Amino acid sequence: MNKSQLYKGSLTTIILKLLEENGRMYGYEMTQKVREMTSDELTINEGALYPALHKLEAEGLLTVEVVPAGNRLRKYYSITLKGQAETVNRLAELESFIEHMRILLGPKVILG
């Protein structure tokens, strides 16, 4: 993850939210979606993405389904019920983080 730095810990929140919104996605698709949504300003590093997906799956927040696409493979990820609950927590934590930053860094910040 790079270019206009993300704070460590935010990647999993993005993954969960993308899957919550789009139902089912594969890793590479996520990198493209984020590029597209941020006009190339934000790039998900695949070296961070794939391990993160594996971890979320191991934690039972995602399920995976391997689907052949032509002669290649795609691993489609979907969010589980547990994952949906975790998404709520993650978003609440992010809001809390932003509120604290607003308090600590002053009103100039974050109102952009």
Place this chain on the structure above:
Amino acid sequence: MNKSQLYKGSLTTIILKLLEENGRMYGYEMTQKVREMTSDELTINEGALYPALHKLEAEGLLTVEVVPAGNRLRKYYSITLKGQAETVNRLAELESFIEHMRILLGPKVILG
């Protein structure tokens, strides 16, 4: 740093901004200030704070001045010119991060 999680990377931004606003502070004072400002919701972990202060000093973003307070020592930190420039960058990155999260996570988030 804990309790209502901060994202990794935000601690140095907080330190720089506190010093920019308050002119001169020592480590322990920063932990108390953050507690006070966030009504105890956010606690800076000293195990993260002190190494961060040492690193910022090593990078030339802060200067330190050891001052006896009674029979104890305080290490007062001040921000350098270089540190002020870096603060501008850090705040811009934070705003950028928040804007990207707004785009990726939807309008419900971040608007409180």
Place this chain on the structure above:
DNA sequence: AAAATATACCTCAGATTCTGATGTATCAAG
């Protein structure tokens, strides 16, 4: 006066998360 809490600094092992490089393989386009 003794014990507990607050002030004030610090280190260190281990965990987490990320970067950047590298690797494999298929597919489309020029």
Place this chain on the structure above:
DNA sequence: CTTGATACATCAGAATCTGAGGTATATTTT
């Protein structure tokens, strides 16, 4: 037939944090 896109992956090393522990002085409570 090579370049670039698609699609997955791993790994060494860096950065940052948590949680625990340590030293010492000062103040407050019992």
